[in-house]
Amino acid sequence: MGDSTALSVYLRERRLAAGLARTELAVRTQLAPLLISQIESGALVPNPAMLQRLFDSLDVPLWYRKPILTLGLPAVEPGIAPSTPSAEDLADLASLTHPACLARFPTMDMLAANADYQRFFPGLGAGVNMLEWMFLNPVAKKVYLDWHTEAQLLVHAFRMLAPLAPAQRIAAITEQCCASPDWDPVWTSEIRPQDIARRHLRVRERSTGLERRMMLRIYDPAFPSRPWWLYRLIPAR
Structure with missing residues (x-):
């Protein structure tokens, strides 16, 4: 072998x-x-x-193929990638004018979030896992107007890409999320292919109570390469 x-x-x-x-x-x-x-x-x-x-x-799904290759093939560039964002990374994140965060994929562990992101998603900051927040924090169902679909999408990505992550970390996240009565029904539910590559999501702004329609954008840092992704939410026109 x-x-x-x-x-x-x-x-x-x-x-x-x-x-x-x-x-x-x-x-x-x-x-x-x-x-x-x-x-x-x-x-x-x-x-x-x-x-x-x-x-x-x-x-x-087509949506996952590039991430699989990015995470699955051995890195060819020299040097060791940092495990946490640098001061420059955090300054760059803070400079963005819309909600944004840095998270590991596919475990969805949060490394940092700017002020706008934490305002939209209370309690979802550095050191928190997106899946655990989604299933264990009651705020999630108040923020996401289509909570079930968003939860399905997170779980589907987690289930499809889990073999690319450390088994112990996957087991720990699953054990935590199993405490939610929603976990098993969402885990076993089927997701529509058109939802995987969705362009928009709907959230309720906690400070105003207003519904906001946002475009989700996910970026893989390349210069220099980083072992996390940048998630951005941009108001839809």
């Missing part, structure tokens, strides 16, 4: 979650069973055409 990458682990876990034997996946993808085995062991990094077949056969 080769040195498994997060991508090889992810593909194996997705196949098992789909209830497919390697031979069945080989038939679906028209790839030799030996290639499937080599990819899952990390001995072979699939080329783009192979990945396309694998993602299609494993029903991986």
Whole structure:
């Protein structure tokens, strides 16, 4: 067996979650069973055409494919990425004029949030997990006008991408969220494909009680690379 990458682990876990034997996946993808085995062991990094077949056969939504590759393949740039935002990162975040935060993906652990974000989402700041806040903080259902859909989207991303994160962290988040009676129904519910790539979400501004329609934008820092993503909410026109 080769040195498994997060991508090889992810593909194996997705196949098992789909209830497919390697031979069945080989038939679906028209790839030799030996290639499937080599990819899952990390001995072979699939080329783009192979990945396309694998993602299609494993029903991986288009929305998640780039994040899977970003998180799943070994980094090629030198140096060690910082584990927490620097003073410059925090200053950049604070300078943004709309709600924004820095969070790890796919665990959705918050690293920082600007003042506007914390005003919109009370209690959701550095050191808090988005999923735990969504399911355990009563404020979440008052803020999100479509709470069930937003909760489904978070859980769906968490469930689809969990193999790319440390197993202990995934287990800890799941254990906390299981305390909510909403967790199991949302976990087992199906989400509509059109909701995954939604353009807008609706929130109620706590200070005014007004409904706000916001566009969600997620950015992956590239220069320099960082192990977190920037989430921004921009008022919709």
